Amino acid sequence: MVNERQKMMVLIVLISVLSGIKGVYFAEFVLFCLLILFSKKIKKQSKVLILGLIFIGFSFFTLVLLNQTIFKNLIDSKGWLSAIFSLRTDYTIELLNKITVENFNVLIGVIKLDKVRLELQVVDIFLFLGILGIATYIFFLYSLYNDIIKKTYSIVFFITTICLAGLVGNLFYIPMSSILFLLTLFTLESNITNISNK
Template sequence: MFKGKKIASFLNYQTTIFGFIILSFLFDFIDKVEIFYKIDFIKFNRYLKIVFVSYSFIFILCHKQYVLKTIKYAIYTFLIISVVFLLKFNYSNLYVNEYLRYAFVFVTFPLIYYPYFIKDSEFFYRVYIILKSFIILNVIVIALGFIFEIKGFQSYSSGRFGFNGFILSQGVTPYIYLSATIIFWLMKDKKMMVLIVLISVLSGIKGVYFAEFVLFCLLILCSKKLKKQSKALILGLIFIGFSFFTLVLLNQTIFKNLIDSKGWLSAIFSLRTEYTIELLNKITTENFNVLIGVIKLDKVRLELQVVDIFLFLGILGMATYIFFMYSFYNDIIKRTYSIVFFITTICLSGLIGNLFYIPMASILFFLTLFTLESNITTIVTK
């Protein structure tokens, strides 16, 4: 066992991690205002990520023994995808940016893992408090946005229905709400459960509807307190609710036109099926290598996680990610709620991507699993 004082001596890991999360929410909203209102701001989030990654690198270098004895599978993954990227011999801004997004997860993972390693339950209780505080603030601004039709609190700049408050994009919203939902469920926080369901409906984001639907279905199925008849009834109600709100969402003009011209599948997947077919027609042996992925294509992502990894990193990248997730699962996942959350998140990422692409999504994914595996329910607060 490594002494906490030694590892924590390089600044406070809690301040660093929580500071990054809180500032990310803030800077994301500044980016959102810039996009929605076409105002130029400094890219604060870019500098924040540079600082966080730099800190993580130094943390790894200062604590090599801790990393190599506990989570070397993350380091192996980082090294392999780095080699795959270098083998492309394409170092354009597009390809470098894509690589940095995928590498971010594994560079910061040792730091994110550390509180779980030392069994810091209070740290993970604070994860619950931060998510609770953020959701409450988001509920307030979503209510204001809904009542006064404030553009900056909407999910889409195009005018399509939906409100996600402070959150920058529809790509990360499902992951934030999913993490909050499972942690509120763990803590038996009924009031927050009601609020998270309400703002999930108001988000107008299909990914949010799907994630919440799958999560609640799995939680009910895995419940040991409910009888079979009660489970069947609740699952039926969940399905009816999911179907109703999804159909209401698809009844918007933008989706009606899409259904009429392209069909239901295109509307449900927001044209991802068409984009996939279009990309497949562009792939040749000159612009794509099956082992290392794209080498010359200017389209490197479709927001379908498995496809995205294969597209950018090829078979070697796919095998490496499978190795990482398999190792991580065996290392961490023990409890029912963790299994439910893990399955739901993987299913969600398969449909909308972004899990290993958007830093906030990946960080919340790991922090939530660590929280579910920690004993935060035993902490008594005054």
């Protein structure tokens, strides 16, 4: 019988699909793959088969999505990477070409640049805060994973979020996003057993 947690998961997946955001589809692909890999109820041979089907389904869906007119035009004019990353790679190259020793410090980040937010998480953190900022975030995430995250669902959520954050922006430097990320982790750690038993 389907429990409340499973119903909520289906609802979230459906709403996510309707969002039309490529990053969300990638996150769902990673999430499902990790859930299968971490599952103790599924045999290894079955895991390989299911993961293969998920990969084929995701690849097919991605090709269909990129075959839409808006993406086809972008692929023809700018290439595959530009279409997949919604021109973020182009903006990154453009911005990197503007960086000099006068407007950027490797340790602390940008000093004088008109545009610095590219919505590529790692690049944005480096531009805003430099190597010190990257080191601080790595230490924070390592401590969070090592000290707090123990249960399967929170591990899967954490890894999925980190993978997604590597390709898109706005997660770790927008306060509300960071708060929701932490609240979700704490909720998964504290209540997942109670929820699954309902």
